[in-house]
Amino acid sequence: MGVTPCRTVWLDGKFVDLSEATVPVTTHALHYGTAAFEGIRAYWNGDNLYVFRLADHIRRLKRSGSFYDMATTYTDDDIARAITGTCARNGLRESTYIRPFFFVGEWGISLYVRPEAPTRFAVIVFPLDKLFNNGGISVGVVSCRRFNDASTPTQAKMSGNYLNSIYATIEAQKSGYEEAIMLDQAGNVSEAPGANIFLVQDGRLITPDRASSALDGITRDTVVRLAKSLGIPAEFRRVSPGELHTSEEIFLTGTAAEVVPITSVGGRAVGQGPGPVTRSIMEAYADAVAGRGNASDGWLTPVYPA
Ligand SMILES: Cc1ncc(COP(=O)(O)O)c(C=O)c1O
Incomplete structure (x- = not known):
């Protein structure tokens, strides 16, 4: 299923245009799958857009990376603000899918991932209605x-x-x-x-x-x-x-x-x-x-x- 990500992306602490949210081909995660990610939804209830169980998703995101000794300098609050900020800057007022992820950047071809391995962090968002037919x-x-x-x-x-x-x-x-x-x-x-x-x-x-x-x-x-x-x-x-x-x-x-x-x-x-x-x-x-x-x-x- 194709999706069209919204134009504003959070990358490494900054809100940037999607066209600038790029990574080098040498990125470790591209070669070895070293990216921890979450799928989160936000729902528009007529008055506001509400992110569902944000704290629990951030906790699981960090825990996923920790299995592989991946570290990030961003606090839970930084990540929460990045997520709500990305939704807000894109003016979303409909059912939204949020994909935060952090991944190992330049770490050569080493398979020994350590907390010193530099990680990068991105948040992309896009409108998403039903994934499957609700009828079954x-x-x-x-x-x-x-x-x-x-x-x-x-x-x-x-x-x-x-x-x-x-x-x-x-x-x-x-x-x-x-x-x-x-x-x-x-x-x-x-x-x-x-x-x-x-x-x-x-x-x-x-x-x-x-x-x-x-x-x-x-x-x-x-x-x-x-x-x-x-x-x-x-x-x-x-x-x-x-x-x-x-x-x-x-x-x-x-x-x-x-x-x-x-x-x-x-x-x-x-x-x-x-x-x-x-x-x-x-x-x-x-x-x-x-x-x-x-x-x-x-x-x-x-x-x-x-
Ligand atoms: C393999 C797998 N199982 C289960 C789930 C459901 O998890 P959640 O309800 O936290 O989205 C997901 C989605 O993240 C998944 O990828």
Whole structure:
């Protein structure tokens, strides 16, 4: 899916035009995938643009880099101001996707990344409405397995890791599915290439646990908390692939994907379209990101002064 980034970009502490936000071909991250990144959304609620769970995304961004001893001189406040400032300078008043990332710059061909390795920091933003059809998508379980902690840390959101997601997506799309479901090394359900998975069984939510190599999604955490407030219990555990065919409802969660129902797995229908639990979670999520309901304390950061 092509996107058009907004003209103003934050690069290394300054707001610059997109045409000036360039890096040399010698940039380490281009060669070795040494870039820590986040995907964040901001929502326009009629009065202001609100960045959703900004502090949690900044925390995860820094943690991702720290797995690889990457350091940045920017504080959490600097990063927060860079993000809200980039949105504001582009005058955004619609659903927005925010991509902050920091990456190793000039470090030759050394594979020994250390805190002294110079890093660069950028924030780009662009309008983004729905990533998937809210009415539901088809998925297929792909043959390529999710990488696990025995190879590289699964909780580090690093650009290099996304080759695994890209490989899985290519297989799913070439097989005629809209999205892939990946299994972990042990053959249990892990996640989609860029989203977590939930199953609904007997009115309960089930999602693969950490040992299943799934990223600890911020949307997943939001959904678990919202479910609790709706009286819907949620469980983290191993999920066998067979459960993809015996669950009443299945949905994906992610910042970009939001909450999206899965209507078929491997060509077999899941229920009769998006079910009641999925619908109530979708509604609660839409309320939370817009600052409606009471479950969103501290989750919204305004872009424009009140
Ligand atoms: C591999 C993977 N899993 C899950 C998610 C969902 O995470 P979040 O809800 O924090 O966006 C993402 C998106 O960042 C992802 O890339």
